[in-house]
Amino acid sequence: MNNQDLLNIAREHGSPVYVYDAEVIVAQYQRLVSAFDKAKNLRIHYAVKALSNISILKLFKQLGAGLDTVSLQEVELGLAAGVDPKKIIFTPNGVSLEEIEKVAEKGVQINIDNLSILEQFGSKHPNTPVCVRINPHVMAGGNANISVGHIDSKFGISIHQIPHILRIVENTGMNVNGVHMHTGSDILDIGVFLYATEILFETAAKFKDLEFIDFGSGFKVPYKEGDVSTDIEDLGAQLSERFNKFCKEYGRDITMAFEPGKFLVSESGQFLAQVNVVKQTTSTVFAGIDSGFNHLIRPMLYGSYHGIRNISNPDGKNRFYSIVGYICETDTFANNRQIAEITEGDILSFSNAGAYCYSMASNYNSRYRPAEVLWYNGKSHVIRERETMADILKGQVQVNFEESVTE
Numbered sequence: 001m002n003n004q005d006l007l008n009i010a011r012e013h014g015s016p017v018y019v020y021d022a023e024v025i026v027a028q029y030q031r032l033v034s035a036f037d038k039a040k041n042l043r044i045h046y047a048v049k050a051l052s053n054i055s056i057l058k059l060f061k062q063l064g065a066g067l068d069t070v071s072l073q074e075v076e077l078g079l080a081a082g083v084d085p086k087k088i089i090f091t092p093n094g095v096s097l098e099e100i101e102k103v104a105e106k107g108v109q110i111n112i113d114n115l116s117i118l119e120q121f122g123s124k125h126p127n128t129p130v131c132v133r134i135n136p137h138v139m140a141g142g143n144a145n146i147s148v149g150h151i152d153s154k155f156g157i158s159i160h161q162i163p164h165i166l167r168i169v170e171n172t173g174m175n176v177n178g179v180h181m182h183t184g185s186d187i188l189d190i191g192v193f194l195y196a197t198e199i200l201f202e203t204a205a206k207f208k209d210l211e212f213i214d215f216g217s218g219f220k221v222p223y224k225e226g227d228v229s230t231d232i233e234d235l236g237a238q239l240s241e242r243f244n245k246f247c248k249e250y251g252r253d254i255t256m257a258f259e260p261g262k263f264l265v266s267e268s269g270q271f272l273a274q275v276n277v278v279k280q281t282t283s284t285v286f287a288g289i290d291s292g293f294n295h296l297i298r299p300m301l302y303g304s305y306h307g308i309r310n311i312s313n314p315d316g317k318n319r320f321y322s323i324v325g326y327i328c329e330t331d332t333f334a335n336n337r338q339i340a341e342i343t344e345g346d347i348l349s350f351s352n353a354g355a356y357c358y359s360m361a362s363n364y365n366s367r368y369r370p371a372e373v374l375w376y377n378g379k380s381h382v383i384r385e386r387e388t389m390a391d392i393l394k395g396q397v398q399v400n401f402e403e404s405v406t407e
C-alpha cells in the first residue's frame with residue numbers, strides 16, 4: 001500500500017478514514033508464530049479490544065488464531081465472526097458473576113482475576129474449568145496506565161494468594177485448567193518479561209490439571225525510526241525452550257498461549273485526515289485537521305507518538321508544525337513535528353493507527369466516527385461505513401415537551 005493508494009482511498013471514501021493493510025497483519029501473525037515455533041503447542045488469541053471490526057476478526061480466524069476478549073459483547077462479536085468458542089478466552093476485570101456465567105454458557109474459556117468471583121463461580125459451576133489470572137507483582141509496561149502486573153494494580157490475583165486459590169479449588173471441587181498473566185503493554189525489556197514468566201511457571205506447578213499457560217502480551221512495536229521494540233525472535237527462542245522444559249517437569253505437554261493486540265495490528269493501520277486550516281501564530285504553525293481526539297485519542301490519553309506524513313506533498317521541504325484537532329479543548333496530535341510542507345487540503349497519514357485507535361473512538365462533539373477500509377489483495381474494501389446523523393440520533397428518545405404540558 002503506497003502513498004498513491006492511500007490518497008486514492010481518501011479521495012474515494014472521504015476523510016477522515018482508517019485504513020488497514022491485511023498483508024501487514026498476516027506478516028505479523030506469521031512472525032509471531034515462527035518466533036515460538038519450538039514450543040510444542042502454541043495458541044495465539046488475538047486481543048479483540050485492539051481493533052474489533054468483524055472483518056479483522058474473520059481474518060484472524062482464517063489465520064487459525066483464537067480470540068482474547070474482555071466483554072460479553074466482544075465474545076458475541078467473535079462468535080458472529082465464526083470463531084470456535086473453544087478458541088476464545090474471556091479475561092475480564094471487575095465484571096459481574098452474571099456476565100461471566102453468560103459467557104461460560106457459550107462454551108468460552110473463562111479466566112478469573114479475583115478471589116471473590118472465583119469462589120462464587122466455583123461453588124455454582126464446579127464442572128466448568130477456569131483459568132486464573134495471576135498478578136506476578138512485576139513492574140513492566142510502557143507507562144503507568146498500561147502497566148498492569150505490579151503490586152498496586154487492580155488486575156489479577158496476587159501470587160501471595162495462591163494458597164487461597166488452592167483452598168477454593170479444594171473446597172468447591174472446581175478445575176483450574178490454565179494460569180495466566182498479563183504484565184502490561186509496551187514491554188521494553190524481555191528480561192523483565194522472562195522474570196515474570198518464572199513466577200508464572202512456579203505458580204503453574206502448583207496446579208495439577210493444566211491444559212495451558214497464557215503469558216498475556218505486551219509486545220512492543222516501533223513507533224518511530226530507531227524505536228525500541230520487543231525482540232520477539234529472541235523472546236520466542238528463550239521462552240519456548242523454557243516452556244518445553246517446564247512441560248517435561250510437569251509430565252505432560254500443555255499449550256503455550258499469548259494474547260497480543262498491538263503487535264498484530266498496530267503497524268497495519270494508517271489514519272488519514274485532511275488539513276482544514278494552516279494557522280501561523282506568534283510561536284507556532286498549527287495544522288488543524290478534520291478530526292480530533294474523538295477519533296484518535298492515544299496522543300491525548302497516553303502521550304503516544306504517531307508518525308505523521310504529508311502524503312499529498314511527500315517530497316516537500318520539511319517544516320515544523322503542531323498538528324491539532326477540531327475538538328473544543330486541547331486536542332494535540334503532535335507538537336513541533338517536522339513534516340513536509342503543508343497546504344490546506346493536504347492529506348496527512350498517521351501511522352501505527354491499527355491498535356487502540358478506532359476501537360477507542362467516540363462521538364464526542366456529536367461527530368461521526370470515520371469509515372474503516374481494509375486493503376486486501378491490492379484493493380480497498382470498506383469494512384465499516386462512516387457514521388451518519390441517523391447513528392448519532394439512534395437510541396435517543398425525544399421528549400415532546402409541548403404535549404407533556406398539562407392542559
Ligand SMILES: Cc1ncc(COP(=O)(O)O)c(C=O)c1O
Pocket residue numbers: 047050068091182184185186216217218219259260261262263355
Ligand atoms: C489482559 C490483556 N491481554 C492482552 C492485551 C493486549 O495487549 P497488547 O495490545 O499490548 O498486545 C491487553 C491489553 O490491554 C490486556 O489487558
